[in-house]
Amino acid sequence: MSGAKKSSGRSSADEAATRKRGRSLAALGYIQPQTYEELRAVLSSGTVHFPKRLRQVAIFLWQHPSDVALGTIAQVAAQAGVQPSTLVRFAQIFGYSGFSDFQGLFKEHVKGSWPEGRGEPRADAEPNAATHFLHGMVGASQASLGRIEAGFDVESFEKMVATLAAADLIYVIGSKRAFPVTAYLSLTLSQQGVRNVLVDNVGSSALDQVGCIGGSDAVLAVSFSPYNSITPDLVAVAHERKARIVTITDSTFSPLIRLSDSWLEVVESDFAGFRSLAASLAVGMALVQGVAAKRGT
Amino acid sequence: MSGAKKSSGRSSADEAATRKRGRSLAALGYIQPQTYEELRAVLSSGTVHFPKRLRQVAIFLWQHPSDVALGTIAQVAAQAGVQPSTLVRFAQIFGYSGFSDFQGLFKEHVKGSWPEGRGEPRADAEPNAATHFLHGMVGASQASLGRIEAGFDVESFEKMVATLAAADLIYVIGSKRAFPVTAYLSLTLSQQGVRNVLVDNVGSSALDQVGCIGGSDAVLAVSFSPYNSITPDLVAVAHERKARIVTITDSTFSPLIRLSDSWLEVVESDFAGFRSLAASLAVGMALVQGVAAKRGT
DNA sequence: AGAAAATTGGAAATCCTGTTCGAAAGTGGT
DNA sequence: ACCACTTTCGAACAGGATTTCCAATTTTCT
Secondary structure, three states, X not given: XXXXXXXXXXXXXXXXXXXXXXXXXXXXXXXXXXXXXXXXXXXXXXXXXXXXXXXXXXXXXXXXXXXXXXXXXXXXHHHHOOOHHHHHHHHXXXXXXXXXXXXXXXXXXXXXXXXXXXXXXXXXXXXXXXXXXHHHHHHHHHHHHHHHHHOOOHHHHHHHHHHHHHOOOEEEEOOHHHHHHHHHHHHHHHHOOOOEEEEOXXXXXXXXXXXXXXXXXXXXXXXXXXXXXXXXXXXXHHHHOOOEEEEEEOOOOOOOHHHOOEEEEOOOOEEOOEEOOHHHHHHHHHHHHHHHHHHHO | OOOOOOOOOHHHXXXXXXXXXXXXXXXXXXXXXXXXXXXXXXXXXXXXXXXXHHHHHHHHHHHOHHHHHHOOHHHHHHHHOOOHHHHHHHHHHOOOOOHHHHHHHHHHHHHHOOOOOOOOOOOOOOOOHHHHHHHHHHHHHHHHHXXXXXXXXXXXXXXXXXXXXXXXXXXXEOOHHHHHHHHHHHHXXXXXXXXXXXXXXXXHOHHHHHOOOOOOOEEEEEEXXXXXXXXXXXXXXXXXXXXXXXXXXXXXXXXXXXXXXXXEEOOOOEEOOEEOOHHHHHHHHHHHHHHHHHHHO
């Protein structure tokens, strides 16, 4: 609290910056974002209105996080079309002492998104019922994720991407446990500009929906054992109507396989009967990204 | 990255470095690696035998490319356990004028394999682009999972379980990215014999649904940034009707927090703009299990 | 074992980067 | 149109980062 003016002390520098400029967000009740995700949340919330140059900065940060993480302030400023000092001001508005601190957020994020970048989980056995189950669930998820990386059929995957990219319209089908996966697939496909229909069976209209499938359409089916939902029936109809069919399922015994042009096996672990979906979602996202990339070109 | 700003004679500086030290690889017939892949190829070929410290450097570069790209020379040296000057020497052996030039390789590589936000996912000439993305997605999932295990608010969690277990009827609310999570929550709750309503907004009936919430009911809300969906509106209505509200969200900026009796922060990583749901699902399953256990007794 | 060569550690010197500050330009209200 | 206030620009400054250099140490060859 001793008001040293330009001491190099980090924390006191923050306070000094806040005190000096009455308009910092901290003064308005906001707190300093501690992670990249929080920063994105603030930027996207639309609650902050920036003047022209600062908005320009915000947009650039949003669109080119890796350039911000890797570059020097001069390079970033040049790419964003502003002065270096503008970047410093931007960082200070959010309560940071300067650009360097602020850039740390981006570095953390890029490092975190980089496969090699993370450490191994350490084993602290905490005797607590809640954390014990969470730990088990996390373990099941990580086991599932590890398994797909270990053995992944790239050939099938690329065939699936090609099939879906060539399709006129994509029908996404999955019930029960698979439904959360198909819901996310449908959402991300739409966000990537890929037209698709989520067959959710609202109003029991699923059979009628698939009755409209044409030969130039494709079905993306997700199904897990036990295979007693309506998914096999729906896919059978699509198959009769000559649609291309790609499947994500969890064993070679799935009735969908003989109907499918290509398929991937994704085995999910469970803990105390609660099954993970982590691997299926990861594979699903990869599919969506692949299709979007292929469509884009 | 156009670092064309440095000192005047870049190319002549290279030659000078080469001429001065008789043992540079260039003098031995090797050429200066122009890309990160070339560097990796040279390192892995095993044709070069380094003394102890330099080998240490090579191993570190191999295992932690993102740290090399993001850090300063001092940070990298500390992590690798060598002196900064050793890194400079290493770079010069490969024909670079110094560490900065050499680091450029790593920066290029990291930036190149980071498909920029909303931008066009450029189809790299990388043959295994599919597996690279899958790898990244798995990494994002694992990062998310690791994060919740690292810092998990057990107190809030148990308060949430207690609230939900005491409720007459549980309303599960979430839109867009959060919907897959709520769909799975609703399914597993039902499978555990816990009565619940999934507010899916089919037929735009969500507002009317939450209009029926009573004081003995509870809301389980899931919401991620940007918070521009109808979820905050729905939860606000439930709050007015005196329902207990528990929330899973991804930052302290979420508008749901001030409406909630208890809440958990679950930060999900993303890769190339595709966000993982692994952590939210794991936490959700833990919640369901906790509620079911408490109801059962 | 001894000497020469290679390698390493550490501090000094230099270059560059990030930050600060005052003036200029822009904006909005009276 | 004028004034007060905010925002932006650009140059000067300070501090940090990279590089260089030399002595100390280890290795290798005779």
